[in-house]
Amino acid sequence: xxxxxxxxxxxxxxxxxxxxxxxALRENLGLTGTKYGCGIAQCGACTVHLxxxxxxxxxxxxxxxxxxxxxxxEGLSSDLSHPLQRAWIAxxxxxxxxxxxxxxxxxxxxxxxxxxxxxxxxxxAMTGNICRCGTYxxxxxxxxxxxxxxxxxxxx
Amino acid sequence: xxxxxxxxxxxxxxxxxxxxxLLIGFSLPEADMxxxxxxxxxxxxxxxxFVRIGTDDRVTVIVNHSEMGQGVYTALPMLLAEELDADWNxxxxxxxxxxxxxxxxxxxxQITGGSSSVWSAFEQFRKAGAAARAMLIAAAAQQWxxxxxxxxxxxxxxxxxxxxxLTYGQLAEAAAKMTPPTEVALKxxxxxxLIGKPVKRLDTSEKVNGKAVFGIDxxxxxxLAAVVARPPIFGATMKSFDDSRARxxxxxxxxxxxxxxxxxxxxxxxxxxxxxxxxxxxxxxxxMHTFSTSQMMQQFREQAKSPGxxxxxxxxxxxxxxxxxxxxxxxxxxxxxxxxxxxxLNCAVDLRADSCEIWTGxxxxxxxxxxxxxxxxxxxxxxxxxxxxxxxxFGRRANPQSDFVVEAVHVAKAVGAPVKVVWTREDDxxxxxxRPAFLHAIAGGIDSSGNAVSWRSRLVGQSIFAGTMFxxxxxxxxxxxxxxxxxxxxxxxxxxxxxxxxxADVKVPVQWWRSVGHSHTGFATECFIDELATLAxxxxxxxxxxxxxxxxxxxxVLDLAAQKAGWGKPLSKGRGRGIAVHFxxxxxxxxxxxxxxxxxxxxxxxxxxxVDCGHYVNPGIIAAQLEGGAIFGASAALFQELTxxxxxxxxxxxxxxxxxxxxxxxxxxxxxxxxxxxxxGIGEPGVPCTAPAIANATFAATGKRIRKLPIRMTEAx
Numbered sequence: 001x002x003x004x005x006x007x008x009x010x011x012x013x014x015x016x017x018x019x020x021x022x023x024a025l026r027e028n029l030g031l032t033g034t035k036y037g038c039g040i041a042q043c044g045a046c047t048v049h050l051x052x053x054x055x056x057x058x059x060x061x062x063x064x065x066x067x068x069x070x071x072x073x074e075g076l077s078s079d080l081s082h083p084l085q086r087a088w089i090a091x092x093x094x095x096x097x098x099x100x101x102x103x104x105x106x107x108x109x110x111x112x113x114x115x116x117x118x119x120x121x122x123x124x125a126m127t128g129n130i131c132r133c134g135t136y137x138x139x140x141x142x143x144x145x146x147x148x149x150x151x152x153x154x155x156x
Numbered sequence: 157x158x159x160x161x162x163x164x165x166x167x168x169x170x171x172x173x174x175x176x177x178l179l180i181g182f183s184l185p186e187a188d189m190x191x192x193x194x195x196x197x198x199x200x201x202x203x204x205x206f207v208r209i210g211t212d213d214r215v216t217v218i219v220n221h222s223e224m225g226q227g228v229y230t231a232l233p234m235l236l237a238e239e240l241d242a243d244w245n246x247x248x249x250x251x252x253x254x255x256x257x258x259x260x261x262x263x264x265x266q267i268t269g270g271s272s273s274v275w276s277a278f279e280q281f282r283k284a285g286a287a288a289r290a291m292l293i294a295a296a297a298q299q300w301x302x303x304x305x306x307x308x309x310x311x312x313x314x315x316x317x318x319x320x321x322l323t324y325g326q327l328a329e330a331a332a333k334m335t336p337p338t339e340v341a342l343k344x345x346x347x348x349x350l351i352g353k354p355v356k357r358l359d360t361s362e363k364v365n366g367k368a369v370f371g372i373d374x375x376x377x378x379x380l381a382a383v384v385a386r387p388p389i390f391g392a393t394m395k396s397f398d399d400s401r402a403r404x405x406x407x408x409x410x411x412x413x414x415x416x417x418x419x420x421x422x423x424x425x426x427x428x429x430x431x432x433x434x435x436x437x438x439x440x441x442x443x444m445h446t447f448s449t450s451q452m453m454q455q456f457r458e459q460a461k462s463p464g465x466x467x468x469x470x471x472x473x474x475x476x477x478x479x480x481x482x483x484x485x486x487x488x489x490x491x492x493x494x495x496x497x498x499x500x501l502n503c504a505v506d507l508r509a510d511s512c513e514i515w516t517g518x519x520x521x522x523x524x525x526x527x528x529x530x531x532x533x534x535x536x537x538x539x540x541x542x543x544x545x546x547x548x549x550f551g552r553r554a555n556p557q558s559d560f561v562v563e564a565v566h567v568a569k570a571v572g573a574p575v576k577v578v579w580t581r582e583d584d585x586x587x588x589x590x591r592p593a594f595l596h597a598i599a600g601g602i603d604s605s606g607n608a609v610s611w612r613s614r615l616v617g618q619s620i621f622a623g624t625m626f627x628x629x630x631x632x633x634x635x636x637x638x639x640x641x642x643x644x645x646x647x648x649x650x651x652x653x654x655x656x657x658x659x660a661d662v663k664v665p666v667q668w669w670r671s672v673g674h675s676h677t678g679f680a681t682e683c684f685i686d687e688l689a690t691l692a693x694x695x696x697x698x699x700x701x702x703x704x705x706x707x708x709x710x711x712x713v714l715d716l717a718a719q720k721a722g723w724g725k726p727l728s729k730g731r732g733r734g735i736a737v738h739f740x741x742x743x744x745x746x747x748x749x750x751x752x753x754x755x756x757x758x759x760x761x762x763x764x765x766x767v768d769c770g771h772y773v774n775p776g777i778i779a780a781q782l783e784g785g786a787i788f789g790a791s792a793a794l795f796q797e798l799t800x801x802x803x804x805x806x807x808x809x810x811x812x813x814x815x816x817x818x819x820x821x822x823x824x825x826x827x828x829x830x831x832x833x834x835x836x837g838i839g840e841p842g843v844p845c846t847a848p849a850i851a852n853a854t855f856a857a858t859g860k861r862i863r864k865l866p867i868r869m870t871e872a873x
Contacts (some may be wrong), residue, residue, distance in 0.1 A: 016426075031372035033366015034431035035547070037498050042810035043497060082211045085364045086615070088831060092776055093355055095225030095784055097363030098370060098498040100545030123819035130810060132498045132548050132789030132861040133225045136779070136821040 004065040006031065007075030008147035013133050021055075024062040025072060033073035033101045037130070044129030047102035048072045050149045056128075073101035075106060075146045083154065084108055087146035095133035107143050119135040183286050183334070185257030198370045201328035201517065203291050203336055205257045206284035207236055212314060213325035215242045217249050217281075220266060221257035221273040222519050223359060224497075224549035225784070226839040227777035228317050230357045232281050235274075238350045239285030239343060242324070243312030249358055251588040254521035254541040255542075265522035269554045269668065269742035271837020274773055278835050279342075286340035288331075295330035308368060310369050316351035320722065331592060345771070345832070371517040372578060374504040379574040380409055381425040382567050383432050383583070386417040389803040390588060391443030391663050394418065402434040409573075411435070414566040416559070417518075421571045425578050443662055445624050445803040449593060452662060452800075453489055454510050456616040460487065460597035464656035465634040466797025476610035480601020482691050483610075486684055488598070489864040490617075490676040491797035493591040495669055498585040499547020503564035504576035507532055512568075513537040515576075516561060517546035519554035523625070527558035536706030550788075552669035552792045554587055556624035582808045591669030592618040592660075594639075596680035606692030608703060610655040613643050613680065618666045619659060635659070638668065642677030642740060642844065647710050648685060648703035664800075670788055671843040674740040679851070679865065682736035687854045687861060697723050699736050709833075710737050713746040716766035721748035728756075734822040734852025735846040742836030743769035744829075747786065749822075749849035753858050756869040760790055760822040760850055768829035769836040775828055778838050782826040785842025793847035795866050796837050811840055 002014045006029060011026050020039075024032040025048070035058060037045030041056035048057045049071040050064070076082045080089070082106050087093075094100045103126065110117055110125035117125070123138055131139070159164040197248065208216045214512035222703045229249045237247045258266050261276050271414035274641070288551055289309055294316035297304040308315050313323045334408040335392060338386070362368040375680075387393070397418050399411040407427030411420050418437055422428035461782040477483060503516040505528075512532040518524050521541050529536040546553055553560075579587065594617035601610045619636035621627050630636055635657035643655050669675060690698035697718050704710045713736045718724075730752045737746040748760040795814040799806045807813040851862035860872035 018483050019424075023424065027372075027424045027426070030375065032375075033368070035370075035498070036372065036578075037499070038810050040581075040809055040811065043498070064468060070433065073364075076365070080275070080361055080365055088364045089356070089360045094357070094360055094363040095227070095780060095834060096223075096498065096546060096548045097225070097368050098545075101364050101366050104364060128817075128820040129325070129499065130240065130549075130815045132496060132788070132815060134783075134816075135780070136816075136818045137783050137824050139818070140821075141223030 002062050002066050004068050004070055006070045007072060008120040013062065015062055018061045020058050021048070021060045021065055021070070022056060022057035025057065031072050033156065035098055035101055042130070043099070043103040044106060045099050046107040047129065049109065054106055069115065073104060076104060082108070083146040084111065084142065087149065089143040090132055090140040090145060091138045092135060093135050093138040093142050095135055099133045100132045103131065105137055107139070107146070110143065111147060115150055117143060158383040162476045175220040176584070178658045183372045184287055201332045203288040203331070205282060206285050207240070207288050208333070209288065209324050209328045211325045211328050212325050213246050215240065215247045215312070215324070217247060218252045219249050220252040220545055220794050221277070222251070222268040222517065222549065223518065223712045224268065224517070224546035224553070226273070226781060227357060227774065228268070229359045230355065231274050231773045231777060232277050233358060234350045235277055235281035236285035237283045237346055241311065242308035243353065247358070249545040256526045259522065263411050266521065268549070271743070271840040275742060275835040275837065280531055282342055286342055286674050287337055289332045290328050290337045290340055290707065291334040292324055292335045292484060295327045299330060302639040303801055325839060327435070331636065334598055335592055336610050352775070353774050355774055357777065360369040363724050368545050369516060370499050370547045370646060371504065372499055372502045372547070374515040374544060374576060374773060376504070376506060378573050379504065379576055380571060381419050381428050382419050382571070382575050382577045383420045383425070383428045383580065383787065384414065384417045384563060384567070384577060384585065385432050385435055385437055387439055387441065387586065389439070389444050390658045390665065392439040392441035393440040395440050397438065398792045400433040404479045405431040405434060408790070412570040414563060414570060416566070419567045419570060420576060421567065423627065425635070429580065436650055438648065441657065441803060447803045448801050449492070449799045452593065453595060455706055456595035459616045459658045459660070460595055460869065465659040466544070467635055467657050468657040469642050469654050471533065473610050473612045473654040476652035477599055477601045477612065477848045480609055481600040483599065484686060484691050485599045486861070486863055488596040488680040488683065490594040490679070491546065491799065492664060493669055493792060493796055493863060494548040494585050494798060494813070495548070495552035496585060497546070497548030497550060497552060500578060500581055501552070501560040501579040502575070502586065503561050503765060505564045505568035506566040506574040507565065510534070510538060512565065513542065514539065514564070515544055515563060517543045517544045517549070517553055519546070520558065522609060523556065524561045524644055524829040528565045531562055531569065536713060550670040552589060556626060559589070581810070584799070585813060586805050586807060589667035590664065590666035592666040594622065594676040596676065598680060598684045600684060600688050602688060602692045606694055606754070608648065608650045608688050608692070610652040611646070611650045612656070612743040616658040616663070617660050617749040618662050620666055620668055620672070637865070639675040640674045640677065642738065644709040646681055647704060647707045647739065647740065648700070671740060671840040672792050674738060674844040676839070678736070678738040678740070679848045682845065682848035684739060686734070686848070686855065700735070700737060710739060711742045712829055713737060713744045713766040713768050716829060717746035717748045717764050720766065720825060720827055721750070721764040723748060728855060731859070732853045732856025733858055734849045734854065736848040736852065740844055742834070743767055743838060743841035745841045745845050747845035749846070749848055751853040751855040751871060753854060758794060758850065758854055758869070762823045763790070763846065763849065764825045764827070765842060765845070766827040766829065767841065768831055768840065769838050770831050770833040771835045772828060773835070778828055779826040782842040783824045785840070786824050786846045787816050789843045789846025790822070793850045793865060793867055
C-alpha cells in the first residue's frame with residue numbers, strides 16, 4: 001500500500017511500489033492527463049510535480065511519492081484559470097496536444113521559480129519537453145504572456 | 157447502409173440559378189441511418205450527416221476527418237458554421253463514426269491524409285451548413301407565415317424584416333419537419349464572417365486541462381492491457397517461446413501467440429510490460445539478419461549508375477549534358493525515418509459475438525474497419541471505430557494493413573475480454589512503416605552564359621504503394637508516383653530534362669511520412685538547383701526566379717519569403733542564408749533559413765516561410781502548420797536517421813533518435829499569400845523546403861555542400 005496525495009486528495013494504492021508513478025496515476029487513479037511518451041525521461045510528456053518539484057513520472061517509482069504531494073495537469077486548476085492555461089488558449093498553442101500536459105507542468109514550475117523568465121530561462125526549463133508537432137514558438141510566447149498576466153496581478 | 161437506397165439519395169447535379177447566386181444541386185447523406193448517432197435529449201434537428209442542432213442552441217458539427225493536431229476540428233466546423241450563420245460560441249464538434257456517408261469525396265473512403273481535409277470539405281461542409289440554414293428559415297417562415305425570401309439569418313437566429321427573432325434552438329423542432337432542400341445557394345466569399353479569420357481552435361481547452369481523450373487514454377469496464385513482443389528483425393518469424401516465468405508474474409492474465417508476435421495480457425500496462433521482459437522467444441531471423449543500411453546505400457549508388465525507368469524526359473538531356481560548358485554531378489542520400497508521434501501506437505477493442513467496437517486514433521477508418529472485420533469474422537457493418545484524438549499522425553496512423561488495429565483485434569479474440577494494446581516507444585520506433593531511404597543521383601549542366609541547359613535525376617528507393625491495396629495508383633506505371641512526386645513536376649525551365657526511377661527491393665516496411673516523396677525530392681531538387689546557381693556564379697534566389705517564368709505562384713512565394721527574410725541584406729559574420737521553393741499537396745511554399753556553424757554544429761537562427769495554399773480557412777492554424785512543418789523538417793535535417801546493422805535497428809528511443817527541442821528552435825516567421833484559387837493543403841506543404849533551405853544556408857555560411865541527411869559537417873563536400 002502506497003499513500004500520498006494527488007491534487008490535494010489523499011489516495012491509498014494497492015500497487016507494486018516499483019510501478020512508475022506515471023502508470024499508477026493513469027491506470028490506478030484514472031488520471032490520464034499525464035502522458036506516456038518515452039518511458040526513459042527523455043521527452044517530458046509525463047511531467048508532474050512532486051512536493052513542488054517537476055519530475056518525470058515515467059521513471060519515478062510510485063514509492064517515491066509515499067507521504068508526499070503530487071500535482072498533475074488535472075490539478076493545475078479546476079476551471080482553466082491558471083495563467084498558463086489561459087495563455088495557452090490565447091496563443092492557440094496545442095496542435096495534437098499530447099505533450100502539452102507535460103509542457104504546462106514544466107512551465108508552471110518555471111513561473112513559480114522565475115515569475116519573469118528570460119528566453120534563456122525558458123530554454124533551460126523547457127528543453128526537456130519534446131513536441132513533435134513543433135509548438136515551441138507558441139509555448140515560448142505563451143509563457144511570456146502568462147508571466148505578463150501574473151505581473152499585472154491577473155493571476156490567482 | 158449501402159446499396160440502392162444510398163444511391164438514390166446521393167445523387168449529384170450542378171445547376172446555375174437564374175437569379176444571381178450560384179445554386180448548387182447536391183446531395184447530403186442523411187442522418188437517420190447513422191450507425192451510432194446518439195439521440196441526445198437536447199437534440200432534435202439533424203438535417204444531414206454533418207450537423208446537429210439542439211433546442212439548447214448548440215450546434216454540433218460531425219467531422220469526418222481525424223484531429224491529429226492539424227486543426228480539422230476547428231477548420232471544418234468553420235466551413236459549416238459560415239454557411240449556417242451559426243453563433244460560433246455555440247459551435248462544437250464530434251468525430252464521425254465510420255460509415256460510407258463520411259467517405260472522403262475524392263478518395264472514396266474515410267481517410268485523413270494527403271493534406272486534403274480542408275479542400276475536400278470546402279464545399280461539402282458549406283453545403284451541409286447552407287442546407288440546415290434553409291430548413292431553419294423555412295421553419296421560421298412557417299411560424300411567422302412569412303415569405304422565406306424576406307427572412308435573414310445571423311449569429312444562430314432567423315430574423316424577419318421587423319427584427320423579430322427565433323433562435324436556431326427555438327426552431328430546431330420545427331426545422332426537423334421541413335423537407336431538406338435539393339439546392340442551396342452558397343455565400344459570396346466576400347461576405348464570409350468566419351472563413352479566412354484567425355478563429356481560435358475549438359479543441360484547446362481540453363488539451364490544456366488533461367481532459368482530451370487520446371486512444372491511449374481509453375477506458376472501459378473490465379478492460380485488460382496488452383503489450384506484444386514483436387520480432388527484433390523485420391521478416392523474422394517465431395519458432396517457439398517460453399513464458400513459464402512471465403505467466404506467474406503479477407496481474408498476468410494470458411500469454412498467447414498472435415500473428416505479429418507474442419501478446420502478454422495483464423490487468424495493467426506495466427504488469428504486461430514487466431512480464432514481456434521475462435519472455436524467452438526463439439526467432440528465426442534468417443530473412444534479414446545480415447541487412448545493413450550502409451550496404452543498402454552502396455547498392456543504391458550502384459543502381460543509380462545505370463538508366464532507370466523513364467518518368468519524364470524532355471529534349472536531349474544526355475547530349476546537352478555532354479556539351480554543357482560547365483557541369484556538376486551530385487548524389488543525395490536520405491535515411492529511413494519513423495513518424496515518431498508523441499503518442500505511441502495503441503488500439504482498444506471490445507470484441508463480442510456479434511460486434512466489434514474499436515477505439516483508436518486512426519487516419520484510416522474505412523481500411524481499418526475492413527481489415528478488422530476479416531480478423532473478427534464479422535461483416536464490416538458490425539465493426540465500429542470510435543476515432544479518438546490522435547497524439548500525432550504524420551501518416552503512420554494510415555497503415556494499409558491496419559497493423560496496429562488488426563493486431564489488437566487478434567489479441568481481443570485470444571483473450572475474450574475488452575483489451576487495449578499499447579506500444580512502448582521502442583515498439584513504436586522499431587515497428588516499421590518508415591519514410592523510405594532514398595538516393596538521388598543528379599547531373600546538370602549550364603551553358604557559357606550561365607543558363608541551366610540539362611538536368612537528369614535518377615532516384616533509387618522503395619515503393620510505398622507496391623504490395624499494398626494502393627498498388628493500383630501506380631496505374632500500370634513502372635514506377636511509384638509517391639517516389640518521384642516533387643521531381644516529376646520540376647518547375648524550372650530547363651530544356652533538356654530527364655527523371656528516372658529505380659526500384660529498390662528491400663523488405664523494410666515503408667509508408668507515407670509527412671510530405672511523402674516531397675520529403676526527399678524537395679531536398680534533392682532545391683539543393684541541386686542551388687549547386688547549379690553556384691556553378692553559374694549567380695545569386696541562388698535570382699537564378700531560381702529566372703527559371704520560373706511560367707510559374708507565377710512559385711514566384712510569388714519565393715519573392716515573399718526572400719523579401720521578408722531580407723534576402724541580400726548583410727548578415728553578421730559566420731551566418732548564411734539559404735532559400736528553397738517547392739509545390740506539394742496543391743500548395744506552394746518557400747522558405748529562407750539563416751544558420752551559423754559552430755564546432756561543426758549547425759544552429760538555425762531563423763526561418764521565414766511563405767505559403768500560397770489557395771483560398772484559406774484559418775490563417776492561425778495555417779501559421780501553426782508552417783511553424784510545425786519547419787520544425788519537423790529541421791529535426792529531420794539536423795538529427796534524424798534510422799540505421800540497420802545485422803538486421804537490427806540501431807535507434808530505439810529519443811536518446812538515439814533526437815528531436816529538435818526548445819533551445820534549438822529557431823525564430824519562425826510565416827506569411828500567407830492572399831488567394832482565391834482552390835484551397836490547397838497545409839499539413840504537409842510546410843515540410844519539404846526546410847531541410848534544403850538549411851543546407852543551402854550552410855553552404856552560404858561555410859562553402860560546404862550538404863548531400864546527405866541528417867547533416868553532418870564532417871560529410872559535407
